[in-house]
Amino acid sequence: MRIVIIGAGMSGLACAQALEQMGHEVALFDKGRGPGGRMSTRRVALDEAQISFDHGAQFFTAREEAFRAQVEQWRKDGLVACWPAARDDAWVGTPGMNAPIAHMASVHNARFASHAMGLVREGADWRVLLHDGSRHGPYDAAVLALPAEQAAAFLGTYDLTMAACAIAARSQPCWTAMMAFAERLPIAADVLRPSGPVGWAARNSAKPGRSATEAWVVQASPAWSTEHLEDDAAQVAEFLADWLAGQAGGAPLPLPVRLHLSAHRWRYAVAQRSPKGALWNANLRLGACGDWLLGPRIELAWLSGTKLAGLIGG
Ligand SMILES: Cc1cc2nc3c(=O)[nH]c(=O)nc-3n(C[C@H](O)[C@H](O)[C@H](O)COP(=O)(O)OP(=O)(O)OC[C@H]3O[C@@H](n4cnc5c(N)ncnc54)[C@H](O)[C@@H]3O)c2cc1C
Numbered sequence: 676m677r678i679v680i681i682g683a684g685m686s687g688l689a690c691a692q693a694l695e696q697m698g699h700e701v702a703l704f705d706k707g708r709g710p711g712g713r714m715s716t717r718r719v720a721l722d723e724a725q726i727s728f729d730h731g732a733q734f735f736t737a738r739e740e741a742f743r744a745q746v747e748q749w750r751k752d753g754l755v756a757c758w759p760a761a762r763d764d765a766w767v768g769t770p771g772m773n774a775p776i777a778h779m780a781s782v783h784n785a786r787f788a789s790h791a792m793g794l795v796r797e798g799a800d801w802r803v804l805l806h807d808g809s810r811h812g813p814y815d816a817a818v819l820a821l822p823a824e825q826a827a828a829f830l831g832t833y834d835l836t837m838a839a840c841a842i843a844a845r846s847q848p849c850w851t852a853m854m855a856f857a858e859r860l861p862i863a864a865d866v867l868r869p870s871g872p873v874g875w876a877a878r879n880s881a882k883p884g885r886s887a888t889e890a891w892v893v894q895a896s897p898a899w900s901t902e903h904l905e906d907d908a909a910q911v912a913e914f915l916a917d918w919l920a921g922q923a924g925g926a927p928l929p930l931p932v933r934l935h936l937s938a939h940r941w942r943y944a945v946a947q948r949s950p951k952g953a954l955w956n957a958n959l960r961l962g963a964c965g966d967w968l969l970g971p972r973i974e975l976a977w978l979s980g981t982k983l984a985g986l987i988g989g
Contacts, residue, residue: 676699676700676814676815676816676960676987676988677699677700677702677812677813677814677815677816678694678699678700678701678702678814678815678816678817678818678987679701679702679703679704679801679803679811679812679814679816679817679818680701680702680703680704680817680818680820681703681704681705681791681794681803681817681818681819681820681821681829682703682704682705682712682819682820682821682825682965683703683704683705683707683710683712683776683780683783683785683787683820684705684711684712684713684714684776684820684965684976685712685713685714685775685776685966685973685976685977685980686820686964686965686966686976686977686979686980686983687703687705687712687785687818687820687964687980688703688776688779688780688783688785688980689779689964689976689977689978689979689980689981689984690818690820690964690980690981690983690984691703691779691783691785691980692779692782692783692980692981692984693980693981693984693985693988694984694987694988695783697984697988698988699987699988701783701784702784702786702811702814703780703783703784703785703786704785704786704789704791704803704805704811705780705785705786705787705789706787706788706789706790706791706806707787707788708787708788709773709777709787710773710776710777710780710785710787711731711772711773711776711777712731712776713731713732713941713944714729714731714732714768714772714773714775714776714973715729715730715731715772715773716728716729716730716768716771716772716773716774717730717853717937717939718771719853719855719935719937721855721888721934721935724886724888725886726855726880726886726888726890726934726935727770727771727879727885727886727890728853728879728890728892729767729768729771729772729773729879729882729892730851730853730892730939731772731851731941731944732772732973733761733767733772733875733877733892733894734758734761734762734765734766734767735765735766735767735972735973735974736762736764736765736766736972736974737764737766737974738974739974739978741978741981742974742977742978745977746766749774749775749778750766752778753769754768754769754774754775754778755767755768755769755774755775756769756883756884757883758882758883760864760865760866760877760881760882761866761877767882767883769882769883769884770884770885771885789805789806790805790806791803791804791805791806791829792804792805792806794817794819794829794832794833796833796959797812797813799815800812800813800814800815801813801814801815801816801817801960801961802814803817815960816960816961816962816987817960817961817962818961818962818963818964818983818987819961819962819963819964819965820963820964820965820980821963821965822846822943822946822965822966822967823841823842823844823845823846823943823946823965823967824841824844824846824942824943825943826841826963826965826967827841827842830961830963833956833959833961834956834959834961837954837956837961837963840951840954841963841967844946844947844949844967844968845947846942846943846944846945846946846947846967847897847900847901847944847945848897848900848901848904848940848941848942848943848944848945849874849894849895849897849900849940849941849944849945850894850895850899850900850903850906850911850915850938850939850940850941851892851893851894851895851938851939851940851941852892852893852894852895852911852912852915852916852919852936852937852938853879853890853891853892853935853936853937853938853939854890854891854892854893854912854916854919854933854935854936855888855889855890855891855933855934855935856888856889856890856891856930856931856932856933856934857889857931857932857933857934858889858931858932859889859931860878860889860891860919860923860930860931861923862878862919862922862923865877865878865881866878867922869922870896871896871899872895872896872899872914872918873893873894873895873896873899873915873918874894874895874896874897875892875893875894876891876892876893876894876918876919876922877891877892878890878891879891879892888934889931890935891919893915893916893918893919895911895915897944897945900940900944904940904942908937908938908939908940909938911938911940912936912937912938913936915938916933916936945971946965946966946967946970946971947967947970947971948969948970948971949967949968949969949970950969951968951969952968952969952978952979952982952983953968953979953980953982953983953986954968954983955983955986955987960987962983962986962987963983964976964979964980964982964983965979965980966979
């Protein structure tokens with residue numbers, strides 16, 4: 676079959692990989708400027724250096740046999756490395772969190788900067804309409820590999836049961852601040868797991884394969900992010916930077932010169948847990964996968980995409 680997948684994050688690419696192994700022909704479209712989805716890496720050019728920040732997912736674990744085999748292959752290919760600072764069994768992409776996604780996207784010919792605005796059924800075929808007015812297809816099957824809230828908009832026209840499932844799934848937001856400094860901050864630990872407004876903070880430059888410039892990622896808790904969802908990004912960045920400065924409290928002031936500060940809002944960051952795995956309507960040949968069908972982890976997004984491929988082509 677010729678199959679179109681909208682969304683080239685971990686679930687969409689895992690689905691593409693398994694479908695191509697079965698002999699299907701796959702096309703992927705993603706609205707992002709580059710590969711990553713919620714495993715994105717932001718690169719910032721400074722005068723003398725380029726710094727990167729993993730501003731979405733911070734690390735991942737591999738518990739299921741099939742995903743462990745996948746991670747082992749990525750390790751052999753130099754795309755991931757262990758990061759015990761987070762936990763004993765933690766993995767990160769190298770040189771950035773998006774490395775496995777970038778690799779899979781190149782192998783499976785994913786197209787970025789391609790915002791799907793419509794999914795149209797013509798007879799038994801599917802076509803995709805992009806933001807630039809271009810039409811793609813025909814395809815024999817269509818897959819939505821998007822956060823639930825974004826998938827719901829497409830599903831509603833064709834399958835009310837699937838759409839209801841997506842509408843019922845609720846994601847929580849996450850404000851993320853990215854900061855770089857001229858020197859090391861006087862904070863001993865590379866990972867802070869505080870409570871209150873901040874859910875996670877880490878010295879990004881301590882991850883394997885990153886540049887030496889002192890770089891931090893500070894992620895607000897779901898509750899704080901929800902309460903401040905519509906706040907100004909610059910103000911959120913300053914708030915989270917003040918919080919980090921507080922962690923360096925007791926050290927001789929002033930703190931090292933700040934080279935960079937920005938914030939990113941993930942509106943649909945953390946999916947709910949679900950037992951569904953994946954959705955597939957065999958009559959329409961329309962499916963959905965993503966972390967919202969299993970749980971809010973990279974491994975579960977991969978498993979959801981792989982499961983959907985099994986339903987489609989098995
Ligand atoms: C701040 C944050 C921290 C996290 N921390 C961790 C962690 O430490 N460990 C862990 O395991 N997981 C973590 N996660 C969760 C993990 O990132 C996700 O579970 C996983 O990446 C989801 O993959 P996915 O393919 O389901 O969705 P996504 O990665 O969101 O992929 C969906 C893709 O669809 C694209 N898209 C959306 N709409 C359209 C459209 N109309 N047209 C075309 N393309 C479209 C998007 O650009 C995106 O690339 C975190 C997530 C966030 C945001």
